[in-house]
Amino acid sequence: MSTPKVRVATIWLDGCSGCHMSLLDMDERLIELADKIDVVYTPLMDVKQFPKDVDVTLVEGAVNSHEDYERILEVRKNTKILVSLGDCAISANVPSMRNPFGVEVTLKRAYVENVTLNPQIPSKEVPPLMPLARPVHAVVKVDLFVQGCPPSADTIHFVIAELLEGRTPDLSERTRFGA
Amino acid sequence: MTQKIVIDPITRIEGHAKITIEMDDQGFVRDAHFHITQFRGFEKLVEGRPFHEMPSLMARICGICPVSHLVASARACDMILAVHVPETAINLRRILNLAQLIQSHALSFFYLSSPDLLLGMDADVAKRNIFGVIQSNPQLARDGIRLRQFGQQVIEWLAGKRIHPAWVVPGGVSAPLSAENREKILAAIPEALATIQRTLDWYKGVLDNFREEARLFGNMPTMFMGLVSPDGELEHLRGKLRIVDAVGNIVADGLEPEHYQDYLGEAAESWTYLKSPYYKPMGYPNGMYRVGPLARLNIINRCGTPYADQEWAEFRQLERGAVLSSFHYHYSRLIEILYGIERIEQILNHPDILSKKVRAFAGPNKLEGIGMSEAPRGTLMHHYKIDENGLVQWVNLIIATGHNNLAMNRSVLQVAKHYVKGEKIQEGMLNRVEAVIRTYDPCLSCSTHAAGQMPLNIELINSGGEVIDQVIRG
Ligand code: SF4
Numbered sequence: 001m002s003t004p005k006v007r008v009a010t011i012w013l014d015g016c017s018g019c020h021m022s023l024l025d026m027d028e029r030l031i032e033l034a035d036k037i038d039v040v041y042t043p044l045m046d047v048k049q050f051p052k053d054v055d056v057t058l059v060e061g062a063v064n065s066h067e068d069y070e071r072i073l074e075v076r077k078n079t080k081i082l083v084s085l086g087d088c089a090i091s092a093n094v095p096s097m098r099n100p101f102g103v104e105v106t107l108k109r110a111y112v113e114n115v116t117l118n119p120q121i122p123s124k125e126v127p128p129l130m131p132l133a134r135p136v137h138a139v140v141k142v143d144l145f146v147q148g149c150p151p152s153a154d155t156i157h158f159v160i161a162e163l164l165e166g167r168t169p170d171l172s173e174r175t176r177f178g179a
Numbered sequence: 180m181t182q183k184i185v186i187d188p189i190t191r192i193e194g195h196a197k198i199t200i201e202m203d204d205q206g207f208v209r210d211a212h213f214h215i216t217q218f219r220g221f222e223k224l225v226e227g228r229p230f231h232e233m234p235s236l237m238a239r240i241c242g243i244c245p246v247s248h249l250v251a252s253a254r255a256c257d258m259i260l261a262v263h264v265p266e267t268a269i270n271l272r273r274i275l276n277l278a279q280l281i282q283s284h285a286l287s288f289f290y291l292s293s294p295d296l297l298l299g300m301d302a303d304v305a306k307r308n309i310f311g312v313i314q315s316n317p318q319l320a321r322d323g324i325r326l327r328q329f330g331q332q333v334i335e336w337l338a339g340k341r342i343h344p345a346w347v348v349p350g351g352v353s354a355p356l357s358a359e360n361r362e363k364i365l366a367a368i369p370e371a372l373a374t375i376q377r378t379l380d381w382y383k384g385v386l387d388n389f390r391e392e393a394r395l396f397g398n399m400p401t402m403f404m405g406l407v408s409p410d411g412e413l414e415h416l417r418g419k420l421r422i423v424d425a426v427g428n429i430v431a432d433g434l435e436p437e438h439y440q441d442y443l444g445e446a447a448e449s450w451t452y453l454k455s456p457y458y459k460p461m462g463y464p465n466g467m468y469r470v471g472p473l474a475r476l477n478i479i480n481r482c483g484t485p486y487a488d489q490e491w492a493e494f495r496q497l498e499r500g501a502v503l504s505s506f507h508y509h510y511s512r513l514i515e516i517l518y519g520i521e522r523i524e525q526i527l528n529h530p531d532i533l534s535k536k537v538r539a540f541a542g543p544n545k546l547e548g549i550g551m552s553e554a555p556r557g558t559l560m561h562h563y564k565i566d567e568n569g570l571v572q573w574v575n576l577i578i579a580t581g582h583n584n585l586a587m588n589r590s591v592l593q594v595a596k597h598y599v600k601g602e603k604i605q606e607g608m609l610n611r612v613e614a615v616i617r618t619y620d621p622c623l624s625c626s627t628h629a630a631g632q633m634p635l636n637i638e639l640i641n642s643g644g645e646v647i648d649q650v651i652r653g
Contacts, residue, residue, distance in 0.1 A: 110218070
């Protein structure tokens with residue numbers, strides 16, 4: 001019997017989807033990878049509930065809303081190796097630029113000042129924002145950090161390949177913030 | 180008994196959203212809403228930044244269409260500089276913008292929607308994704324990967340990096356195109372053309388299987404809006420706005436982007452982070468219009484490239500007036516990919532495309548700038564005000580996906596009313612409700628300057644608030 005495939009998940013919290021797009025920039029290498037790993041959860045699939053016993057989860061984005069917060073706890077509980085993918089996950093990057101202004105003022109600009117009709121801050125059926133947008137490791141333990149805005153497809157491919165070999169990827173020569 | 184169905188998150192779309200469906204005592208759909216659940220606050224968080232940082236910062240709104248934000252932002256900044264941007268720079272930005280249109284449309288069609296189109300709306304949930312497509316039709320999957328790759332690679336060849344390049348700057352672009360990279364792009368064009376033509380043939384072959392969906396997916400009279408060239412051809416970078424009605428008559432033409440506040444309003448609602456723009460002369464919500472590829476193909480006189488014009492003529496035969504069904508966003512996306520590839524080739528053959536003069540320099544000469552462009556999903560607008568030191572004071576953004584907010588909500592209701600009935604809810608019904616949203620290819624990281632997924636949760640609640648049935652898609 002063949003050994004079971006490595007179970008991989010990806011999620012986005014508050015990011016721009018750019019880190020996920022960089023993942024897709026692996027292009028045809030995706031077809032090879034699909035042979036070697038079992039993608040069990042990603043925004044590109046219709047699985048709506050985060051599965052149990054995931055080996056590796058790549059997280060894009062910062063923890064911005066209460067929904068992000070609940071989700072990252074759920075993900076951590078069910079993941080062996082949690083990877084912060086990109087600068088937003090690592091430092092809260094762009095999402096954290098709202099922090100100095102405060103939640104109220106930021107929401108007011110968008111939904112009260114910059115509208116022509118029905119000024120009101122949405123509050124029904126939408127998750128409230130946390131007081132601060134925070135990096136993932138400020139909320140849960142993170143096992144590996146992959147810098148970049150976004151990290152390049154080659155870097156992401158290297159990380160996955162090394163993890164599949166059971167090694168900790170050495171990223172010192174490959175990444176930097178913002179690159 | 181009231182039942183409330185919550186589809187949360189909507190999957191295979193770009194960003195965070197959910198759908199709620201309310202049913203009455205008889206098990207008929209009473210109302211339905213499309214909620215955007217992410218908020219990021221770009222209109223506020225850039226305050227105090229030097230204006231020349233804006234293109235790079237604003238690109239971080241969205242990693243799928245960063246180039247749209249780059250070019251709209253740069254155009255707003257060009258206006259602040261009040262300079263004449265060199266023609267070559269405009270053409271280079273144009274190629275970049277088209278390359279992005281191609282990759283973004285390929286993402287939407289192949290990675291997000293082709294599972295529904297190839298495997299069927301009721302196919303096994305576990306298979307209904309790009310990996311399922313790789314297994315059952317490897318050629319189609321590879322075509323999608325290659326087309327998206329073509330767009331991304333053109334971006335890299337021009338701008339040095341596929342996602343969030345810093346090459347588009349106020350006043351032009353930061354470096355000219357090299358002869359070598361021009362050759363590389365030209366050499367990649369024949370394969371890309373053959374691939375999109377193969378895909379169009381395939382799509383036209385399966386379209387018949389979706390006659391019912393085409394009849395019911397956001398098939399409604401609305402206006403359509405987008406930029407057109409002075410000759411009424413497709414124009415994604417400059418141009419003026421044209422609005423047509425459901426029968427295809429021109430409602431307004433030659434609207435200046437700078438005066439958008441005269442004719443476009445924005446309304447907020449309590450249940451979504453996405454604002455709803457509307458056409459002011461018709462009021463709210465009657466001023467509903469659609470934008471994006473379907474709208475663009477409905478407002479133009481012709482595309483402006485030979486193959487795309489043939490396909491467009493065939494497409495417009497689908498209906499007498501404007502093509503009204505949102506299902507045909509898919510079809511129009513493929514035609515625009517074809518147009519994009521042809522147009523890139525045309526522009527690369529301009530005699531001065533390799534010119535070294537690609538940037539005009541100046542400090543801030545005006546305190547206000549407005550930039551408009553056609554993003555993959557529709558008309559995108561950036562509006563900035565700065566102070567004497569060039570620091571940003573105020574920003575308003577109208578994002579392509581936002582324009583479609585009223586129409587997306589109307590479409591969700593239409594599909595839910597038809598497919599979701601009775602006490603037993605089936606997954607395939609709900610996938611159609613999500614699929615109509617996918618036709619619009621909403622980009623939610625963008626649209627709330629804010630971005631989906633969580634369990635699909637359906638609760639049937641009786642009048643006492645008790646949950647009487649629950650379906651969780653895991
Ligand atoms: S790190 Fe950069 S590319 Fe990744 S989500 Fe954040 S802004 Fe987007």
